[in-house]
Amino acid sequence: MSGYIYCVSNESMPYILNIGTTTTTPEIRVDGINGLTGNWRPPTPYKCEYAKRVSNIDRKITAIHRLFAYCRIHPEREFFRMSLEEARAIFDLMDDQDDTGLFENRKAELKAFEERMFECLFQKSDVLEADFVKRKAELSEINEIIEQRKKELALTLANLSIHTTSHYDTTIITEY
Numbered sequence: 001m002s003g004y005i006y007c008v009s010n011e012s013m014p015y016i017l018n019i020g021t022t023t024t025t026p027e028i029r030v031d032g033i034n035g036l037t038g039n040w041r042p043p044t045p046y047k048c049e050y051a052k053r054v055s056n057i058d059r060k061i062t063a064i065h066r067l068f069a070y071c072r073i074h075p076e077r078e079f080f081r082m083s084l085e086e087a088r089a090i091f092d093l094m095d096d097q098d099d100t101g102l103f104e105n106r107k108a109e110l111k112a113f114e115e116r117m118f119e120c121l122f123q124k125s126d127v128l129e130a131d132f133v134k135r136k137a138e139l140s141e142i143n144e145i146i147e148q149r150k151k152e153l154a155l156t157l158a159n160l161s162i163h164t165t166s167h168y169d170t171t172i173i174t175e176y
Contacts, residue, residue, distance in 0.1 A: 005061055005094065006051040007087045008033070012042040017049070017087050019068070020078045021061045026051035049084055050091045064090055 003023040008030060010016070022029040026048045034045045054060055065072065067090065073079040080087075 001057055002053065002055040003057040004029075004051050004053050005057060005064065005091075006030075007049045007084075007091065008046045009049050009084065010042050010044055010046045012044045015081055015083060016073065017080050017082055017084070018046070018078050019061070019064060019080060019087060021057045023057075050088060052091055052094055054094055060094060 001023065003021055004026050005019070005021050006026040006029065008018040008020070020029075030046050030048045065078070068080050068082065068086075071080045071082045073081055
């Protein structure tokens, strides 16, 4: 699996670095960490010092954690007591995926996605408009049929009243 290996620092904890992984982006990961609430959160926000997009992140982070085991603060946490220069040295040695223009590529992908979404919306709008026009025409035909039947009914009732000798009053229905 590919993703990012990152190094995060916090000015409230000098010489303590967090070296971990994320499959999103380091910025999203740091925003998530800084968004945590609770009494144990440091008084200052975390900052991403280094990040590198790599393949085989699980294998690489395990190797890094083994390499820095001598300065690991807790065996189940990703915090190390070390300088930024030491961490930077390992990041410089790691093979990375080609991120040339990664930000520009993502912007282009987002723009293309946005354009596809607008295209889909316009197509759906066209379909709905065509359906509306069709239904409006059908409704117009139905109204014409109703008007024609009302006239026929009125004529029939008029003819009945002429041929009947009854003194009953006949009411013609003109609206539905």
